[in-house]
Amino acid sequence: MHHYVVESFHQFRYHSSRLDCSALLLKILPAEVVSALLVLVMTILNGGLHLDGLADTFDAVAARGDKDRKLAIMKDSYIGPAGVISIVIALLLNYVLLNAVHFHAAKDIYFGIILLMPVVSRWTMVPAIFYGKSARQDGMGRAFIEYTGLKELIFSTLLMFMIDTNTVLFPVEVSCTNIRGSDNFSAAPAGYLFHTPPPS
Numbered sequence: 001m002h003h004y005v006v007e008s009f010h011q012f013r014y015h016s017s018r019l020d021c022s023a024l025l026l027k028i029l030p031a032e033v034v035s036a037l038l039v040l041v042m043t044i045l046n047g048g049l050h051l052d053g054l055a056d057t058f059d060a061v062a063a064r065g066d067k068d069r070k071l072a073i074m075k076d077s078y079i080g081p082a083g084v085i086s087i088v089i090a091l092l093l094n095y096v097l098l099n100a101v102h103f104h105a106a107k108d109i110y111f112g113i114i115l116l117m118p119v120v121s122r123w124t125m126v127p128a129i130f131y132g133k134s135a136r137q138d139g140m141g142r143a144f145i146e147y148t149g150l151k152e153l154i155f156s157t158l159l160m161f162m163i164d165t166n167t168v169l170f171p172v173e174v175s176c177t178n179i180r181g182s183d184n185f186s187a188a189p190a191g192y193l194f195h196t197p198p199p200s
Contacts, residue, residue, distance in 0.1 A: 025037065031099065031102045031103065032099060034102075035095050035098040035099050035102065036095060038098060038114070039091055039094045039095050039098070042094070043091070051087050051090060051091075054083075054086050054087065054090060055079050055082075055083030055084070055086055055087050056073070056074040056075075056076075056079075056083065057074065057086075058082040058083050058085070058086035059073050059074070059076075059079065059080040059082050059083040060073045060074045061082070062080070062081075062082035063080075063082075067135075071135060071136065074135075101113055116163075116164060119160055119163050119164065120160065120164075123156055123157065123159075123160040126148065126152060126153055126156040126157075127153060129141070129144045129145055129148045130145075130148050130149070130150075130152070130153045132145060133145070
């Protein structure tokens with residue numbers, strides 16, 4: 001449980017600083033370039049760990065054979081065609097969705113999503129672990145499953161809602177004015193949904 005708390009706050013603090021960088025980059029670069037840079041930064045900072053797991057999973061799903069063969073494929077360090085395709089699709093989806101939010105949603109919603117998406121994504125691991133079953137008796141997932149019970153699920157859910165509510169209700173001002181393609185306003189990394197632009 002301590003791991004989830006520390007990870008959530010570290011990710012929240014990191015994405016708060018990344019939010020400032022995004023606002024700065026949007027002043028000088030097109031939104032498409034900023035979206036690509038955000039995807040690149042997200043991939044580099046976690047060492048591609050999640051993409052590696054995604055590729056292993058798709059290689060195993062696409063392979064023919066019994067459970068033992070699929071588990072052996074997941075443990076293999078090599079990557080197959082299905083794994084490569086899954087990585088490409090995941091990166092493209094990240095890029096396209098960031099662009100879609102930027103161009104089709106209000107700018108305050110765009111920055112709010114950038115800030116909150118790591119919190120929600122980290123939380124989703126907890127119910128997945130709580131309801132999941134370990135594929136191996138000696139696998140890494142087994143340790144998480146054994147120590148993730150109802151108490152951890154409830155606590156992590158409450159923590160997520162606390163962070164999300166704080167983000168919505170209590171703004172911390174950061175200058176994000178003159179953003180390309182938007183009206184001038186002083187955005188905040190917290191309090192987006194209830195933020196009202198100042199009169200011009």
